[in-house]
Amino acid sequence: MDFSREIADKLKLPQWKVKNAIELLEDGKTIPFIARYRKEKTGELDEIQIREISDLLEHFKKLHERKQEIIRIVEERGKLTQELKKAFLGASTLQELEDLYAPYKTKKKTRADLAREKGLTPLAELLKSSFSQNDELISTFIDKEKGVNSIDDAINGAKDIIAEEIAINLPLRGKLREVIRKSGKLRSERGEAEDPKGIYRDYYDFSQPISQLVPHRILALFRGEREKAIKISIETTDDLLPIVVKMMNYDNKLAYYAELIEAAKDSLKRLLLPSIEREIRNELKEMAENRAIAVFSKNLRNLLLQPPLGSKVVMGIDPGYRTGCKIAVIGKYGSVKYYDTIYPTPPKNETIQAEMKVVEAVERLGVEIIAIGNGTASRETELFVAETIKKNKLDCKYLIVSEAGASVYSASKVAIEEFPDLDVTTRGAISIARRIQDPLAEYVKIPPEAIGVGMYQHDVNKAKLKKALDREVESAVNFAGVNLNTASKHLLKYISGLNEKSAENIVKYREEKGLFKKREELLKVKGIGPKAFEQAAGFCRILDGENPLDSTTIHPESYQIAKAVLKSFDITLENFAEIKEDLRNKLQEFDVHGFCKSTGYNPITVRDVVEALKKPGLDPRDELPRPLLRDDVLTMEQLQPGMMLEGTVRNVVDFGAFVDIGVKQDGLIHRSKMGRKIRDPLEILSVGQIVKVKVLSVDLERSRIALELLQESS
Incomplete structure (x- = not known):
């Protein structure tokens, strides 16, 4: 199935761009790779647009599969007509499709089903169409064996059939949903469970129009309901009965108009409103979840892409009270130089002994930055560190670091592999220190959902959250790129085209064969063939290798373009590294249009190559503002x-x-x-x-x- 037109219409994008993006996605190319290295084919679609295309493609595929499944089931039951099949195939949303399918689902017998079994369908049709009352005719439907003992029984059964017909009328359901979304209110009141901290007191007597509800409030309300601290209902201020009567086209001159009104009221109260309320609640929850996931994803990306402070000697402190503060000093390249426990906080308050240990470690190991975790006892520890720096005139600064996920990492298989002989809190101090040197390299070891930069992340769909966050980590790692000779397997597995096994094989190759000299060597690694190399090569950098272009974001498939650009300045690869600054100035005035006209190269790729030549080897995170370092503290x-x-x-x-x-x-x-x-x-x-x-x-x-x-x- 080709869904490119539907997706293009929805996203307001040219169909050719969408079609090409879908082809690349279907061919197994990752979103970061397509966005960075297939701009010519997609007309420079960015990562966000390609994600939207990918998500909509998945949605339309699922919708198509559900349509086929429903058609098969209804056909097997002998109820499929050409008109019904056309209606199923024409449904544009899952909600519309399920509304169409509702009458044909296998379900418990309804009151309407029982009435049909009693032969009351013709009577229901009579009530909807007769302009004169006819008790004699109605009495012919009395059948004591079937449980129809009187005219009233017959009419009541017919009303049940009519009520169900009203409830499954698609245009009516759509209209009522629209009215309730616009004019309905969500109301909450005190629930049966205790709320000792008064977390939900703002919602003990709360009412707000559905159209004005914001995502964080929706999630708070649903959490309060789940904990039974509050009860939630949806109220509508509009009288919905006239809408039902008008859309069902009931003429007030009909002989049984009063019975039709009773059936409409019953349908609203018993069938329509409970069903539509569930649908609207699901809509609200999905909207709030999507927003919460989007907020978490954006925050996570920004956290991962904080600029690394690089080759600094860092002391990490995991603060605590009774068990003390774990300290760990990390060398410039992440190795553990020293670790210990100090007790500057209550109940022990051994500040003198703690001060001596910190001062000695700072002076002997050349500590430049002290990183303090922001958890329990963080501020007391900060006060102690600030006073120690000031009193002893230490040549270092400190900063507070997010501890989010440190405890998860400390007890993880990854941490045990790295530091099998250390306890969990010491591993936590090491992780805190390393987050300063390279946040991205350290945070990728932690399940993204355990990093606390979200909003009600525990209330959202776990599978959707994980997919969104994993995608964000992949995007951040590929944006920053990796040093092929130093990156851990935890970083490498997120690189486009690689996976956990191929990442392990890269590390194993380094250990057995030595450092990579050029990107092409990746093809010698077990499990990495031409397809994986095509996707991974541009994101893997080699500094001081045989080919200086390997230190840039230029893909090997574009090296010919890079050489041609350099040649236009009489620069070869041999002297490229020596005249970077001079080249950067020359490239500011480079005539991309003229170059492309004479060479036939695509201007989109040439522009990217020129930008990459201006800053070879630069980590894009280096252009971001540095973390705030302190040497004094406020209370x-x-x-x-x-x-x-x-x-x-x-x-x-x-x-x-x-x-x-x-x-x-x-x-x-x-x-x-x-x-x-x-x-x-x-x-x-x-x-x-x-x-x-x-x-x-x-x-x-x-x-x-x-x-x-x-x-x-x-």
Whole structure:
């Protein structure tokens, strides 16, 4: 089936671009590869557009499969007509398809089914069409053996048939859904379960139009209902009965108009409204889940792509109270140089002994940065570190690092393989330190859903969340690229065209054969053939290899173009590395159009090659702002309204952003305090961003800090 036209129409894209993107996806090419190295074929579609095409392709395939399955089932039951088959095939949404299929599902016998078995279908037709009453005719439907003992029994059975006909009328269902979406309200009230912390007190007596509900509120309401702290219902202010009567075309001159009205009321109360309420609740939940997953995905990407501080000696501290603070010093290339436990926090408060150990480690091992996890006892540890640096005039800075997922990593198979002889908390301190050197390389070892930068992520569909986050990790790793000679198997497995096994084989090849000298050597690795090489090569870099182009984002298939560009400046590969700065200046004025006209090369690819030649070997993350380093600490009690501070964005959600300003509690910049009216805080803020803020208020009792955004950095 070719779904390119439907997808192109939905996304408002040219069909040829969509068709080519689908061909590449169907051929097993990954989204990052298509977006980076197949721009000519897709007309420069970006990753987001290709993702949308991929998702819609999957949706249309599932819809098509469901149509075929339903047609087969209905045909087997002998109820398929050409008109019905055409209706099934013409359904544009899953909801429309299931509405069409509803009357033919295998299900428990309904009141209408029982009435049909009693032979009351002709009577139902009579009630809908007769302009004169005829008790004599109705009495012919009395059949005591079938349980129809009176005229009333007969009419009631006929009304059950009519009520079901009303309930499965597709145009009517669609109209009622539309009316309830626009004018209905979602209402919640106190539930039967205890709510000791008053988490859901805002929803004990709550009502809001469905059209105005925001995703984070929907998820909170559904969670409260699941925990039975609140009860939820959907109310409609409109009188829906006239809509039913009008759409069913009931004439008020009909002899049995009153009975038809009774059937319509019964259908609304017993069949239509409960069914439509379920559908709308599912719609709301899906909308809220999709938004929560999108927020988590964006935050995760920004966290993964925080700039690495690179070759620094880092001390990681995993703070704690009773069990102490685990410290671990990591060398410039990630090796463990030293680890110990100190007790500067309650209940032991052994600050002198802790200070001596930290000072000695910093001075002897040349520690440049101290990374403190942001979990339990983080601020007390921060205070201790700041005072130790100041008192001993240590030549180092510190920063607070997200501990998200550190405990998951520490107990994982990956951590046990890396450090079989260390306990879980020491592994946690190592992970915290390494997140400074290269966040991406460390975070990829943790299941993405365990990294706490989401919004109600525990309330969403687990499979959908995992798919979205894995896709985001893959995108981030391929965006940054990897050093083929240093990347771990955990990073390599996300590279386009590679998998867990081929990543392991690359590491094994390095260990047995030595460092890679050129990209083509990848083809010697077990399990990597021409197809895998085609996808992976451009994302794998080799620094100081035989071919300087291997350090760039240029794909080997475009090396001829790169050589031709260099030749136009009388530059060879041999002297390319020596004159990078001079070449960068020359390339600023490079005539892409003229070059393509004389060589026949595609301008899209040539532009990319020229951009890559300007910055060979550059990690794209190096162009981002660096993390905020500190050497002093504030307490929450020292904060005063009006203070101007710098902070690091820790999480962005629909209603605002949480910012670490160097005190015990992250402050909240509400969406309304971001300097201008915005719908989505993600438009202007991202995880890891350095921002300037003003303190608006401090609530010590509830540990809340309200902030106003003064300026966001680039």
